[in-house]
Amino acid sequence: EDLIKANTELANENADYFKKRGMRVFEVLGNIGSGKTSVIECVVAKLKDKYKIVVVNGDLATSIDADRIKKHNVSAIQINTGKECHLDALTIKPVFDQFPEGTNLCFIENIGNLICPMDFRLGAEKRIVVFSISNGPYIVRKHPISFLETDVVIINKVDLAEYLEFSEEDKKKLEEDCKKINPKLQVVFTSAKTKEGIDDLIKILKL
């Protein structure tokens, strides 16, 4: 598909630009309400004294997510796509000029969607997919494509496990489903509420 090919070339241009500016960039994807913003909040809260961070939030509408990041005294830029169900390498370019001088770490939160953003790389060092145990036990099997072009998987909201009757067995199966599709995946269980797994995530990202 020509659009995807053209986008991948622009994504590679972005990757070169980030490298020149000395910025490490991570893309955060995942279905609606899985906890993308919450997990990013946990991570930036821990790293804001170690890095100069900017977060780019993509949504169809509102600046709610960027505003949440700003409450941590961390720079955040909101992109509203109106109707587009995914960010792409071109639509994020205009915000690069807004990155403060000396920015060396960036998280890009994509539109809440587990399907459409997968084909459109942004040029990040690693792609992180976030889903939650409240989505049910079969989300990975139902969306295999979403785990092929991904480096790290975050299984969030583990604090709800007991209440949702989500057993250790269920958690293990989810992790196995991930690795069956893509053996290179790094999987981490987190709770943005209790901060469980956040330190492990930071280690995995080598931050």
Added chain:
Amino acid sequence: EDLIKANTELANENADYFKKRGMRVFEVLGNIGSGKTSVIECVVAKLKDKYKIVVVNGDLATSIDADRIKKHNVSAIQINTGKECHLDALTIKPVFDQFPEGTNLCFIENIGNLICPMDFRLGAEKRIVVFSISNGPYIVRKHPISFLETDVVIINKVDLAEYLEFSEEDKKKLEEDCKKINPKLQVVFTSAKTKEGIDDLIKILKL
């Protein structure tokens, strides 16, 4: 957009076909894991002695959802789209021949996605969007388009309200957000777990 226009004409053809066959058809949309299948399960469990029901389940992969419906001794047909993030009026046509003789009620569960399916009507009598309170309090404001072309909104998983610290105020605001975007919306709070709101939903659908 020509594709959308062409699809709407096919959707109208489907609507005529359903009418000829004496079938009432409802489309169920919503983000991944919001409870579409669970709510459909509750409704068909209650109505299977009153109607001859068929459920059409759309997913990228697996027959997990159709298999769940079949456990209720209700006909279910799975459509796998592979990569397509929404059903459309054309892709559902081939399953019409599989509807058992005398079918008079059909639920079509669309792909888990709050954005892309909205433009592609299927020809149903009513469109029902399902999201859950575990998605956070701003899902409606972040996806206004998803509520314009919709008739009924189900706010699911209300049994989790106390555990998620989702107040009555939060619930009221969600309902107001819906009606601000589309005053004609009918909104019902449900729990597929406790069956709360299911009878109200059946009343709203005039079933």
